[in-house]
Amino acid sequence: MGEPDSDLPNDVPLPENIALAWGLRDRPSRGPKRSLSLEQVVATAIRVAQADGLAAVSMSRIASELGVGTMSLYRYVPTKHDLLDLMVDTAYGSPPPPRGPDEGWRPALARWGEGNLAALRRQPWMQQVPLSGAPINPNSVRWMEYGFLALRGTGLRATERVSTVLLVSGYARSWAMLTADLAEAAARTGQTPNEAGQRYWHHLAVVTATGPYPAIHELMAEVGEEEDEDDDLEWRFGLDRILDGVEMLINSRA
Amino acid sequence: MGEPDSDLPNDVPLPENIALAWGLRDRPSRGPKRSLSLEQVVATAIRVAQADGLAAVSMSRIASELGVGTMSLYRYVPTKHDLLDLMVDTAYGSPPPPRGPDEGWRPALARWGEGNLAALRRQPWMQQVPLSGAPINPNSVRWMEYGFLALRGTGLRATERVSTVLLVSGYARSWAMLTADLAEAAARTGQTPNEAGQRYWHHLAVVTATGPYPAIHELMAEVGEEEDEDDDLEWRFGLDRILDGVEMLINSRA
DNA sequence: CATTAAAGCGTATGCCATACGCAGATAACG
DNA sequence: CGTTATCTGCGTATGGCATACGCTTTAATG
Numbered sequence: 151m152g153e154p155d156s157d158l159p160n161d162v163p164l165p166e167n168i169a170l171a172w173g174l175r176d177r178p179s180r181g182p183k184r185s186l187s188l189e190q191v192v193a194t195a196i197r198v199a200q201a202d203g204l205a206a207v208s209m210s211r212i213a214s215e216l217g218v219g220t221m222s223l224y225r226y227v228p229t230k231h232d233l234l235d236l237m238v239d240t241a242y243g244s245p246p247p248p249r250g251p252d253e254g255w256r257p258a259l260a261r262w263g264e265g266n267l268a269a270l271r272r273q274p275w276m277q278q279v280p281l282s283g284a285p286i287n288p289n290s291v292r293w294m295e296y297g298f299l300a301l302r303g304t305g306l307r308a309t310e311r312v313s314t315v316l317l318v319s320g321y322a323r324s325w326a327m328l329t330a331d332l333a334e335a336a337a338r339t340g341q342t343p344n345e346a347g348q349r350y351w352h353h354l355a356v357v358t359a360t361g362p363y364p365a366i367h368e369l370m371a372e373v374g375e376e377e378d379e380d381d382d383l384e385w386r387f388g389l390d391r392i393l394d395g396v397e398m399l400i401n402s403r404a
Numbered sequence: 405m406g407e408p409d410s411d412l413p414n415d416v417p418l419p420e421n422i423a424l425a426w427g428l429r430d431r432p433s434r435g436p437k438r439s440l441s442l443e444q445v446v447a448t449a450i451r452v453a454q455a456d457g458l459a460a461v462s463m464s465r466i467a468s469e470l471g472v473g474t475m476s477l478y479r480y481v482p483t484k485h486d487l488l489d490l491m492v493d494t495a496y497g498s499p500p501p502p503r504g505p506d507e508g509w510r511p512a513l514a515r516w517g518e519g520n521l522a523a524l525r526r527q528p529w530m531q532q533v534p535l536s537g538a539p540i541n542p543n544s545v546r547w548m549e550y551g552f553l554a555l556r557g558t559g560l561r562a563t564e565r566v567s568t569v570l571l572v573s574g575y576a577r578s579w580a581m582l583t584a585d586l587a588e589a590a591a592r593t594g595q596t597p598n599e600a601g602q603r604y605w606h607h608l609a610v611v612t613a614t615g616p617y618p619a620i621h622e623l624m625a626e627v628g629e630e631e632d633e634d635d636d637l638e639w640r641f642g643l644d645r646i647l648d649g650v651e652m653l654i655n656s657r658a
Numbered sequence: 659c660a661t662t663a664a665a666g667c668g669t670a671t672g673c674c675a676t677a678c679g680c681a682g683a684t685a686a687c688g
Numbered sequence: 689c690g691t692t693a694t695c696t697g698c699g700t701a702t703g704g705c706a707t708a709c710g711c712t713t714t715a716a717t718g
Contacts, residue, residue, distance in 0.1 A: 178685095181684060280532040283586065312638065317575050317646070324571075324573065373563070379563055395650075433715090436716095438665070473666060483707085
């Protein structure tokens with residue numbers, strides 16, 4: 151991933167979107183005062199997304215919600231894409247409390263993972279936003295900070311800590327997506343999420359009826375027998391496997 | 405997630421998009437013959453995405469690429485959204501060879517995970533497509549089949565196998581995203597990926613300079629010391645942690 | 659051969675992001 | 689205290705987009 155700025159000159163300027171997100175643009179003093187703030191714009195956009203879905207988030211919709219002209223928004227945000235970026239950053243909200251002074255890394259990282267999932271469940275539209283790679287926005291960086299705090303003093307090397315944090319957040323994202331889709335289908339057809347799951351398995355059974363899918367058929371047969379498990383237990387299972395794997399390595403080095 | 409169709413009546417029809425993806429629409433015999441096939445449309449769309457990015461994929465672009473009118477495409481695909489769905493399904497390509505008769509679950513699942521990453525790297529635009537939840541398209545189902553094949557006979561219960569497969573594919577997706585973003589930034593500014601990584605760390609250093617980010621500063625200091633690691637080694641690290649965690653559970657039950 | 663239904667697709671609609679430039683506001687400068 | 693530079697809000701215009709509708713042509717069925 152390359153090294154930090156060991157000898158990179160300091161005159162490499164921050165890209166505009168990063169400076170914007172961190173509030174580092176130097177506000178000039180010349181012209182009239184602004185009637186809005188970037189935070190207001192972002193908050194309004196989030197409100198629209200939360201209420202009517204990501205597809206309802208248009209510049210004109212946000213503007214009219216704020217009682218200003220559409221083009222005025224571009225005095226606050228260079229493109230809609232940047233706005234989406236800021237929306238996601240803000241909508242994640244505060245991370246769970248960081249690892250306490252006498253707390254082990256494992257419960258702290260578990261809490262961090264649960265926080266990830268909770269955030270995505272609070273604002274499901276975030277899953278539709280194609281995310282933009284390496285985290286650089288303020289709140290994302292704070293989340294990362296908390297994640298790395300959990301792994302301090304574990305003997306894991308830097309790149310290993312990065313991978314571990316990515317492991318947890320990636321799993322949270324995948325899990326959120328899977329369950330959100332079923333929940334959404336359920337809500338749309340006015341059923342319980344459980345019925346939606348049943349329906350999914352049914353469709354899968356139909357399409358795999360002809361053709362070689364032994365493992366999937368085995369799976370479906372078993373799911374039919376097992377008692378209905380809580381969704382969150384299945385999520386915990388994967389999280390625990392990650393934590394076990396990491397713990398194994400840490401212990402083997404101690 | 406609900407049980408399969410233990411007693412669900414068989415008259416629940418397949419949604420149109422599922423039938424379409426599986427080629428289960430009954431082609432009527434009345435009218436003129438079609439001049440294209442669904443596969444051709446999907447393949448062309450993929451070609452456009454591969455060549456000029458996802459943003460270049462418009463119905464009119466695909467149509468002109470095929471030498472037909474824009475609206476003709478709607479005889480093959482109900483909406484553009486469905487087309488994107490099929491594009492992703494197809495573009496994943498063939499999964500790696502399934503677990504062999506004398507092969508252990510671990511190398512098989514590792515290979516499956518590598519295949520996930522390789523697919524996303526082959527067609528980076530797929531990461532921008534907001535994916536649609538539970539896998540139901542033919543190729544996705546085949547990938548799933550192979551994933552579950554790897555976990556056959558491990559003593560893992562059905563829901564546990566689901567979580568495990570999700571764990572691996574989710575991590576592959578996260579990793580692909582992180583590295584693709586840096587690679588893309590590198591290509592755009594005409595640098596090596598390593599320089600792009602350096603630049604990222606530099607930006608991170610600047611924005612976290614003021615403020616309480618001890619864990620991130622620690623991380624950056626360490627990354628500066630470590631020799632440049634191969635990206636794929638860092639990826640392998642996370643994958644191995646998953647596999648370790650799963651193996652631990654399997655062994656503890658045996 | 660008449661009927662029927664589908665295929666290809668031109669046209670039109672309505673939404674979208676956003677480039678451009680103007681008018682009024684505001685602070686800095688002489 | 690003007691004058692000037694510069695920023696704000698925003699009306700207007702552009703070009704692209706997905707897609708609804710309905711017409712014409714085609715071809716298999718009765």
